[in-house]
Amino acid sequence: MSDRTAMPMPNMIDATIAAGTSETEIFNCTWSGEICSIEGVMYLQCADNTRFRVAQKVPEWKEGKRSWQIIPSTDSTAEVSQVTLVSSEELPSDAEVADICELVGRVIQLGKRNALVQFKIKRSEQKTLKLTLLNSQNLNLKLSQLLKVQAQRVGKFLQILSAVSLDENQGSGAENQITPISILPTVEPAKKLPSPETPPPNDAALTALLEETKESGWQLAPAIKRRDGWEWEAVLPTTGKRARVLIKGEKIKVYEYAPEIKEIVDLESDREIKFDAQNNVNTRLIVRPLGAAKGIGASCFQVFIGPYEIVMDCGTRPKGYDPLPALDHLQNPNLLLITHAHQDHIGAVPVFQARFPGVRMICTPGTREIAHVMLQDCLKVQQMSEDSPELFDETDLERTLFRLETQPIGVDFEPLPGLKVKFINAGHIVGAACIYMQYGDRSILYTGDYNTTSSRTTEGLKLADLPKADMLITESTYGADNHPNRKAQESALLEAIAEVVKKGGNVLVPAFALGRAQEIILAIRTSAVFHKLQIPIFVDGLVRAVTDVFRDNLTLLPQSVKNFAQQKQEPFFDPNSPSPVIPITSPKQRPLAMAKPSVIIASSGMLTGGPSIYYASTLLERENSAIFISGYTDEESPGRLLQNLNTGDTVTLDGKELNVRAQVRKFNLSAHADKVGLTQVIHRVNPQHLILIHGSHEALHELSRAGDLKDKYYIHIPSVGDEIVYGQAPGHLSARKLVQFDLPTEFEVNVEAEVEGAWIRIPEEIVETDPRWQMLAETGVLKAKWEGFHLKLSPLTQRDIVVEEAIASGEDCCAVCNFFRAGKCQSEESPLFSFSVDPTSKCLEFIRKGVVVENKVEPEDEEEIFAEEDEEIDDFYLLPEDEN
Numbered sequence: 001m002s003d004r005t006a007m008p009m010p011n012m013i014d015a016t017i018a019a020g021t022s023e024t025e026i027f028n029c030t031w032s033g034e035i036c037s038i039e040g041v042m043y044l045q046c047a048d049n050t051r052f053r054v055a056q057k058v059p060e061w062k063e064g065k066r067s068w069q070i071i072p073s074t075d076s077t078a079e080v081s082q083v084t085l086v087s088s089e090e091l092p093s094d095a096e097v098a099d100i101c102e103l104v105g106r107v108i109q110l111g112k113r114n115a116l117v118q119f120k121i122k123r124s125e126q127k128t129l130k131l132t133l134l135n136s137q138n139l140n141l142k143l144s145q146l147l148k149v150q151a152q153r154v155g156k157f158l159q160i161l162s163a164v165s166l167d168e169n170q171g172s173g174a175e176n177q178i179t180p181i182s183i184l185p186t187v188e189p190a191k192k193l194p195s196p197e198t199p200p201p202n203d204a205a206l207t208a209l210l211e212e213t214k215e216s217g218w219q220l221a222p223a224i225k226r227r228d229g230w231e232w233e234a235v236l237p238t239t240g241k242r243a244r245v246l247i248k249g250e251k252i253k254v255y256e257y258a259p260e261i262k263e264i265v266d267l268e269s270d271r272e273i274k275f276d277a278q279n280n281v282n283t284r285l286i287v288r289p290l291g292a293a294k295g296i297g298a299s300c301f302q303v304f305i306g307p308y309e310i311v312m313d314c315g316t317r318p319k320g321y322d323p324l325p326a327l328d329h330l331q332n333p334n335l336l337l338i339t340h341a342h343q344d345h346i347g348a349v350p351v352f353q354a355r356f357p358g359v360r361m362i363c364t365p366g367t368r369e370i371a372h373v374m375l376q377d378c379l380k381v382q383q384m385s386e387d388s389p390e391l392f393d394e395t396d397l398e399r400t401l402f403r404l405e406t407q408p409i410g411v412d413f414e415p416l417p418g419l420k421v422k423f424i425n426a427g428h429i430v431g432a433a434c435i436y437m438q439y440g441d442r443s444i445l446y447t448g449d450y451n452t453t454s455s456r457t458t459e460g461l462k463l464a465d466l467p468k469a470d471m472l473i474t475e476s477t478y479g480a481d482n483h484p485n486r487k488a489q490e491s492a493l494l495e496a497i498a499e500v501v502k503k504g505g506n507v508l509v510p511a512f513a514l515g516r517a518q519e520i521i522l523a524i525r526t527s528a529v530f531h532k533l534q535i536p537i538f539v540d541g542l543v544r545a546v547t548d549v550f551r552d553n554l555t556l557l558p559q560s561v562k563n564f565a566q567q568k569q570e571p572f573f574d575p576n577s578p579s580p581v582i583p584i585t586s587p588k589q590r591p592l593a594m595a596k597p598s599v600i601i602a603s604s605g606m607l608t609g610g611p612s613i614y615y616a617s618t619l620l621e622r623e624n625s626a627i628f629i630s631g632y633t634d635e636e637s638p639g640r641l642l643q644n645l646n647t648g649d650t651v652t653l654d655g656k657e658l659n660v661r662a663q664v665r666k667f668n669l670s671a672h673a674d675k676v677g678l679t680q681v682i683h684r685v686n687p688q689h690l691i692l693i694h695g696s697h698e699a700l701h702e703l704s705r706a707g708d709l710k711d712k713y714y715i716h717i718p719s720v721g722d723e724i725v726y727g728q729a730p731g732h733l734s735a736r737k738l739v740q741f742d743l744p745t746e747f748e749v750n751v752e753a754e755v756e757g758a759w760i761r762i763p764e765e766i767v768e769t770d771p772r773w774q775m776l777a778e779t780g781v782l783k784a785k786w787e788g789f790h791l792k793l794s795p796l797t798q799r800d801i802v803v804e805e806a807i808a809s810g811e812d813c814c815a816v817c818n819f820f821r822a823g824k825c826q827s828e829e830s831p832l833f834s835f836s837v838d839p840t841s842k843c844l845e846f847i848r849k850g851v852v853v854e855n856k857v858e859p860e861d862e863e864e865i866f867a868e869e870d871e872e873i874d875d876f877y878l879l880p881e882d883e884n
């Protein structure tokens with residue numbers, strides 16, 4: 001009967017494996033089906049009509065249904081993408097056999113909620129295999145565990161039937177057996193609001209509070225449903241004490257918030273801290289960025305204010321080997337304050353918690369709710385990804401979330417004696433806040449991420465909410481941009497989506513799981529166009545989990561969203577809506593989402609991970625489909641890459657080479673303020689020190705040059721580890737510039753107007769004491785120019801006069817050349833490069849100013865830019881009296 005071919009055989013020892021054996025090799029994958037050829041491509045068609053592309057040439061063509069030894073290849077979603085045929089055996093046509101795969105392998109990656117598991121399978125003298133199988137939540141697998149696994153093919157996936165641990169140190173016998181699991185497709189029912197039939201165990205919570213605190217009279221806020229448990233916030237009205245209770249099955253935990261101290265305690269007497277040069281605790285203010293300096297990622301700031309060391313934010317970098325902020329600078333932190341729940345601001349909080357146990361951590365209630373989902377996701381991503389180290393474990397995570405205290409937005413609180421803190425609505429995402437701190441004579445405002453424009457899920461930051469502060473640390477993400485009108489962008493996105501689906505295509509909107517995705521859902525749901533179209537919206541990935549949090553916490557959302565609930569409608573997942581919002585709950589359902597015209601909203605927004613890559617890799621090749629990027633993309637992310645592609649280009653995504661046929665467009669639905677919003681905030685806070693962080697090189701420097709910022713504030717663009725001390729000017733400022741900050745800017749002058757001109761008499765003491773006027777006096781010749789109601793005086797050197805004349809002549813010459821700067825030629829192509837040139841001369845490289853030049857050379861760093869600016873002599877303004 002057997003007619004096995006001569007192809008190399010996989011090792012198929014099917015012996016019983018005793019516990020304690022090291023790496024016994026087993027790999028045996030037997031599927032039944034027949035080979036068919038479609039348009040010249042070979043497929044293995046299984047009994048259930050699922051087809052798999054054959055990777056290598058078929059060892060021998062045999063007609064009819066056969067039993068095949070195969071080696072499957074799986075992609076990142078565990079789908080079998082192709083198969084390599086090894087050999088085949090005849091099979092009776094009526095035989096009904098399950099398609100089985102047996103293997104011994106080590107767990108090398110665990111997917112989200114353990115739904116996916118990747119094994120490394122060693123085979124002697126053959127390539128090591130890596131296979132991703134579908135698993136179940138209750139298998140409780142561990143990384144690097146050696147397992148004997150039996151799996152069955154269901155559709156395009158391999159689902160684990162049983163797994164036996166072979167690790168020596170795991171005991172023996174029955175304990176090693178991991179419970180076999182059902183292979184029924186796991187379609188989770190849509191999550192329901194906490195059902196009223198299972199009331200939370202309030203009495204047990206009150207008993208636990210009494211036992212733990214020995215105080216009675218606690219009042220519980222409504223219980224919050226958590227993963228397999230309940231949680232309460234509690235308050236003791238008599239003293240104002242606050243606590244939190246968590247009940248998970250048998251486990252009950254109580255966390256008592258540290259008592260709020262109302263009176264300012266004199267700390268100088270019982271603490272030995274060197275404060276500043278004068279040793280004055282009330283004037284000390286020092287900031288040191290530990291991340292997000294000269295870039296985005298791992299936001300974290302160490303602040304010494306009064307006698308305290310405070311940490312603001314503790315985020316991670318999304319990728320690479322260096323995910324953490326420079327926590328080694330921390331000495332003895334007294335408190336951690338958190339602005340919002342994006343990974344780059346919160347991702348390293350569990351690490352902080354483990355290094356500094358017992359230090360209080362405070363955020364807004366909205367941030368804590370979202371932190372549950374975001375941090376859980378950070379943990380899973382770490383476990384799945386080969387190149388990001390595991391920073392914390394499940395225990396750290398649970399402890400962090402339980403101990404994370406909350407304070408509402410807009411209310412002063414005093415977490416440490418004398419330290420006033422306030423969270424101010426930042427308008428960036430749900431729960432996001434700016435942090436204001438004040439101690440003694442000093443105050444500081446850290447913006448976190450913010451948006452001055454309202455969106456559907458958050459109300460924008462209001463300038464009136466912002467206090468003045470001595471130091472301002474502001475994000476600068478869009479420091480170089482001006483956003484188009486938000487409403488217009490939203491309408492354009494909706495129209496573009498409608499156009500694609502009307503023609504029968506699919507639209508993928510890769511979106512940040514938090515904020516952007518929910519906005520797009522709401523925009524579509526309230527759009528009249530979509531009511532008529534009646535097309536489904538699928539949501540996948542982290543988007544789903546975050547949307548659940550939004551749905552369960554409507555109080556955190558603007559009134560327009562709450563209105564849905566008041567009309568007894570689901571604002572997000574409403575299956576009865578004309579455009580139903582359908583969560584994709586398993587990778588198996590993904591092809592469904594693309595089978596008919598639809599909108600798919602999936603994370604991640606930059607296509608750096610998550611299911612959006614899966615959809616993109618299919619839809620990019622479809623002519624009638626589209627990918628609409630909706631927000632910020634990192635320079636090197638696939639999301640940015642796609643924006644620069646044209647039809648017909650090829651691109652590699654998710655390991656597949658793709659031919660771009662779909663439409664790719666970008667819409668700007670930003671959650672950050674633009675240059676205008678940023679400068680408004682800066683002027684409102686009016687700090688002495690302006691610290692620019694959280695932006696690209698271009699954004700940080702463009703912002704520093706915006707308007708008159710550099711004339712009004714000490715601007716710092718620090719690197720990680722730099723120290724910014726209140727009162728100390730940034731190193732790049734010239735002595736002359738410093739004088740400008742310190743001397744009065746306004747004084748009275750006498751003006752005597754005559755027919756042919758005017759005399760302006762400057763008070764003698766000003767000319768003598770203010771070096772700026774001395775400088776003007778020294779040059780002898782001044783230029784005067786009206787700018788609105790200001791008369792601007794600037795010194796004129798002999799060179800300036802020649803330049804002015806050359807410009808006035810209208811001729812093409814160095815004076816009007818794009819490469820002419822500070823009297824020198826800056827064109828590398830020119831023989832005069834870096835030499836002082838005659839403004840009236842001209843060379844072959846001449847390009848008139850204002851003509852767009854490709855490959856504009858950006859100055860490398862801040863010192864260079866400021867140095868260049870310092871060469872110019874400052875201008876002076878005379879203010880008419882009515883403006884004083």
Ligand SMILES: [Zn+2]
Binds near residue numbers: 340342428449
């Ligand atoms: Zn953010």
Ligand SMILES: [Zn+2]
Binds near residue numbers: 344
């Ligand atoms: Zn951020």
